[in-house]
Amino acid sequence: GIQVEQSPPDLILQEGANSTLRCNFSDSVNNLQWFHQNPWGQLINLFYIPSGTKQNGRLSATTVATERYSLLYISSSQTTDSGVYFCAVGGEGGNEKLTFGTGTRLTIIP
């Protein structure tokens, strides 16, 4: 099956810093989503982005499908950004299933 690797595995930043999280996947995809899991365990959908670039406030994401990677940018980090960020991908042919990446644990220090 498709492999999804995220880097870095852990990231500790001061409040106000910017960060870039990376997601590499091993095969062609037609579905890519970024999620944030807060410290209480709730998963929030941040972006549906199989290709191109999207922005939502301080967050933006870019997927380069031909090179099999996606990037999540967080600017001016706040303590509420802490948690685990997951990339999840779905394969070709209308495959509805998502395969989740290994995750990046982000800790924002006040």
Place this chain on the structure above:
Amino acid sequence: SAVISQKPSRDICQRGTSLTIQCQVDSQVTMMFWYRQQPGQSLTLIATANQGSEATYESGFVIDKFPISRPNLTFSTLTVSNMSPEDSSIYLCSVRGFSNYEQYFGPGTRLTVT
């Protein structure tokens, strides 16, 4: 986005018993999924819950251990049967709506098996 609720939110169970987790959505959805998240790990898909027919299980998961029902387009249950401590995990219900490919997650059920 859909509003998803799960019951129970957490439970502590004895080995050998079974627990049924409910997932209720506030609107009709096309796809419903069940995931497991073991402590400190990523999410693993258990199965796709199909309305009116048997669920589609992923490799490593079987119906006898994780029976699933989906009687309509807004409700599904997952049962964890004959539990062992290795079943201690967060179990998450996820849905995909009719109008887009985005997936949304319920708050999860934290299960501890002693």
